[in-house]
Amino acid sequence: xxxxxxxxxxxxxxxxxxxxxxxxxxxxxxxxxxxxxxxxxxxxxxxxxxxxxxxxxxxxxxxxxxxxxxxxxxxxxxxxxxxxxxxxxxxxxxxxxxxxxxxxxxxxxxxxxxxxxxxxxxxxxxxxxxxxxxxxxxxxxxxxxxxxxxxxxxxxxxxxxxxxxxxxxxxxxxxxxxxxxxxxxxxxx
Amino acid sequence: xxxxxxxxxxxxxxxxxxxxxxxxxxxxxxxxxxxxxxxxxxxxxxxxxxxxxxxxxxxxxxxxxxxxxxxxxxxxxxxxxxxxxxxxxxxxxxxxxxxxxxxxxxxxxxxxxxxxxxxxxxxxxxxxxxxxxxxxxxxxxxxxxxxxxxxxxxxxxxxxxxxxxxxxxxxxxxxxxxxxxxxxxxxxx
Amino acid sequence: xxxxxxxxxxxxxxxxxxxxxxxxxxxxxxxxxxxxxxxxxxxxxxxxxxxxxxxxxxxxxxxxxxxxxxxxxxxxxxxxxxxxxxxxxxxxxxxxxxxxxxxxxxxxxxxxxxxxxxxxxxxxxxxxxxxxxxxxxxxxxxxxxxxxxxxxxxxxxxxxxxxxxxxxxxxxxxxxxxxxxxxxxxxxx
Amino acid sequence: xxxxxxxxxxxxxxxxxxxxxxxxxxxxxxxxxxxxxxxxxxxxxxxxxxxxxxxxxxxxxxxxxxxxxxxxxxxxxxxxxxxxxxxxxxxxxxxxxxxxxxxxxxxxxxxxxxxxxxxxxxxxxxxxxxxxxxxxxxxxxxxxxxxxxxxxxxxxxxxxxxxxxxxxxxxxxxxxxxxxxxxxxxxxx
Numbered sequence: 001x002x003x004x005x006x007x008x009x010x011x012x013x014x015x016x017x018x019x020x021x022x023x024x025x026x027x028x029x030x031x032x033x034x035x036x037x038x039x040x041x042x043x044x045x046x047x048x049x050x051x052x053x054x055x056x057x058x059x060x061x062x063x064x065x066x067x068x069x070x071x072x073x074x075x076x077x078x079x080x081x082x083x084x085x086x087x088x089x090x091x092x093x094x095x096x097x098x099x100x101x102x103x104x105x106x107x108x109x110x111x112x113x114x115x116x117x118x119x120x121x122x123x124x125x126x127x128x129x130x131x132x133x134x135x136x137x138x139x140x141x142x143x144x145x146x147x148x149x150x151x152x153x154x155x156x157x158x159x160x161x162x163x164x165x166x167x168x169x170x171x172x173x174x175x176x177x178x179x180x181x182x183x184x185x186x187x188x189x
Numbered sequence: 190x191x192x193x194x195x196x197x198x199x200x201x202x203x204x205x206x207x208x209x210x211x212x213x214x215x216x217x218x219x220x221x222x223x224x225x226x227x228x229x230x231x232x233x234x235x236x237x238x239x240x241x242x243x244x245x246x247x248x249x250x251x252x253x254x255x256x257x258x259x260x261x262x263x264x265x266x267x268x269x270x271x272x273x274x275x276x277x278x279x280x281x282x283x284x285x286x287x288x289x290x291x292x293x294x295x296x297x298x299x300x301x302x303x304x305x306x307x308x309x310x311x312x313x314x315x316x317x318x319x320x321x322x323x324x325x326x327x328x329x330x331x332x333x334x335x336x337x338x339x340x341x342x343x344x345x346x347x348x349x350x351x352x353x354x355x356x357x358x359x360x361x362x363x364x365x366x367x368x369x370x371x372x373x374x375x376x377x378x
Numbered sequence: 379x380x381x382x383x384x385x386x387x388x389x390x391x392x393x394x395x396x397x398x399x400x401x402x403x404x405x406x407x408x409x410x411x412x413x414x415x416x417x418x419x420x421x422x423x424x425x426x427x428x429x430x431x432x433x434x435x436x437x438x439x440x441x442x443x444x445x446x447x448x449x450x451x452x453x454x455x456x457x458x459x460x461x462x463x464x465x466x467x468x469x470x471x472x473x474x475x476x477x478x479x480x481x482x483x484x485x486x487x488x489x490x491x492x493x494x495x496x497x498x499x500x501x502x503x504x505x506x507x508x509x510x511x512x513x514x515x516x517x518x519x520x521x522x523x524x525x526x527x528x529x530x531x532x533x534x535x536x537x538x539x540x541x542x543x544x545x546x547x548x549x550x551x552x553x554x555x556x557x558x559x560x561x562x563x564x565x566x567x
Numbered sequence: 568x569x570x571x572x573x574x575x576x577x578x579x580x581x582x583x584x585x586x587x588x589x590x591x592x593x594x595x596x597x598x599x600x601x602x603x604x605x606x607x608x609x610x611x612x613x614x615x616x617x618x619x620x621x622x623x624x625x626x627x628x629x630x631x632x633x634x635x636x637x638x639x640x641x642x643x644x645x646x647x648x649x650x651x652x653x654x655x656x657x658x659x660x661x662x663x664x665x666x667x668x669x670x671x672x673x674x675x676x677x678x679x680x681x682x683x684x685x686x687x688x689x690x691x692x693x694x695x696x697x698x699x700x701x702x703x704x705x706x707x708x709x710x711x712x713x714x715x716x717x718x719x720x721x722x723x724x725x726x727x728x729x730x731x732x733x734x735x736x737x738x739x740x741x742x743x744x745x746x747x748x749x750x751x752x753x754x755x756x
Binding site: 001094097101102118125129130132133145146148177179188 | 287
């Protein structure tokens with residue numbers, strides 16, 4: 001039985017790099033991958049790693065995309081990889097689950113587990129409920145501990161205000177451990 | 190830094206046995222544990238393992254229990270263990286997070302991740318958002334694959350009807366793999 | 379494909395309890411397990427947990443036992459469980475690997491990874507080389523940190539003398555973290 | 568307490584990419600890493616990833632290098648990263664263990680666990696005995712299963728002959744699952 005994997009990590013933990021490496025591994029063994037990225041990150045139709053590696057995506061999805069249909073119509077890949085999986089809808093996660101369970105295609109979804117208020121994204125929460133395997137990609141806080149939360153800054157100040165998704169201009173993010181988050185942001189949101 | 194651990198597993202995966210073993214290990218090294226169990230399972234104020242081991246609980250909590258206050262007032266244990274952690278409120282999970290991060294007391298919470306409709310419980314979802322470490326306790330489906338979902342039966346028939354929690358009379362549960370769940374229950378709920 | 383699992387842990391981490399729980403889970407789903415224990419622990423032909431649960435073993439093996447032949451002749455169980463797997467020979471671990479890979483029978487081997495001088499046992503080292511999945515059962519040191527090493531005492535004094543296996547009279551063992559091991563035992567052996 | 572991590576994986580599983588990503592993460596948080604590579608791979612004093620990212624190493628070690636002394640003399644980094652850690656000596660692994668336990672510097676060692684005859688390398692075996700955390704970097708076999716073993720080819724033919732390390736001319740390697748290894752190479756070596 002193929003599985004649905006959720007590989008989560010705080011911001012800048014190397015999720016896109018890991019995806020690109022796995023895509024490379026499959027291709028190197030003569031296998032076909034299908035790479036999906038939800039459109040919410042409109043800046044680029046590519047997977048973009050912070051160590052300066054990129055990869056084209058096969059599908060930029062929106063909330064209405066019927067993922068299972070599109071993947072099966074594409075010619076049955078050996079593996080489906082999803083970047084920024086936190087932006088999937090719950091129904092799309094169910095589609096990925098069916099691709100693994102009913103169609104025998106392994107699916108590896110990379111994403112954040114929680115937003116700047118420590119709350120799950122719709123895609124992450126459904127992945128946490130359904131994934132056959134939940135694996136963490138670790139990164140560190142500025143203090144040296146493991147980072148597990150994501151803090152938002154606006155003009156360099158920590159804030160818990162604003163919508164769940166915001167990437168414009170003066171908005172920044174920093175992955176943090178629990179201690180630093182409580183110290184700097186103040187509450188769990 | 191102490192951590193908040195979420196050790197999740199399908200029904201009958203041995204969560205209570207694992208809790209009792211960890212409590213034993215701490216005591217054997219001369220350390221103190223504090224065992225919490227939400228009151229929703231009204232049958233017994235003990236941790237009850239299916240291999241016939243039991244352990245008294247130190248606190249039967251309800252939705253209003255201020256977990257952090259009670260634990261700290263109890264004399265500062267070396268570890269907090271929670272049985273049936275899916276029945277905690279989100280606020281109580283935040284309390285457990287603070288016990289680990291601010292008070293330096295490790296917390297290990299054992300629980301289901303999802304109900305018979307594949308939906309998270311309030312406590313499980315908040316644990317999935319906040320736990321420093323998410324670990325699976327594995328068990329098997331009747332077909333031999335790993336079980337990750339929980340199906341409900343009423344009078345021996347699979348159903349997706351009813352409230353999230355029901356343990357009376359003719360209601361039964363079976364842990365299942367995705368394939369068997371889709372075959373027997375029909376949909377993802 | 380079935381897998382060979384190595385679930386290792388320091389002394390008193392609950393390996394036998396975990397084995398008994400898994401055996402229970404299989405039986406409860408109507409499946410057959412086959413429990414093996416190397417004879418070196420001559421005290422008892424049972425799996426004995428420190429929380430006072432026991433289970434009969436199906437085979438007490440010695441270094442000459444052809445594990446794969448015996449298991450296949452026994453009527454093809456759904457799973458093979460091994461207690462004290464550190465005492466297997468390397469060839470027997472290879473047999474377990476073949477049972478998983480060629481015969482499709484999952485094998486879960488529980489054991490120590492290292493002796494009181496921090497050196498691997500023959501069975502553990504071959505399991506570390508061949509197992510499809512290596513998983514840790516955690517326990518704690520007297521100081522509260524995770525214990526990963528095993529120290530030997532004779533008449534209550536820590537020592538690095540003696541043969542790899544010794545369980546008679548005044549010999550005792552304590553699972554320890556690296557810091558306490560270096561402090562109390564002195565060197566890495 | 569800092570920890571010694573062993574992150575192992577079959578050939579071409581992305582170990583060097585992962586190391587480069589972690590080094591990037593530390594630097595991005597204003598922290599200092601120290602990158603070690605045993606000299607046995609004489610081709611290059613850099614960490615070289617197959618997705619075409621490279622990083623300079625801070626130390627090319629040989630079997631006589633006193634790793635702990637060199638690292639501490641370098642100015643106390645926040646983290647030590649080791650590429651091709653299977654080529655360390657056992658004593659050097661003990662030095663890494665002491666760097667973590669006694670000096671409080673986390674060490675992450677990336678390497679193969681076994682050679683083309685399924686036997687551990689000296690560095691890998693000692694890491695398997697001493698590491699506080701053993702984590703797998705997964706990759707796939709040509710058949711789609713997880714690869715856990717490494718097969719050697721000479722002129723395109725699978726072989727179990729030759730020395731443990733050989734990277735000249737017509738020697739090639741392929742990461743494989745157990746089934747394909749037994750089918751193509753024949754025995755476990």
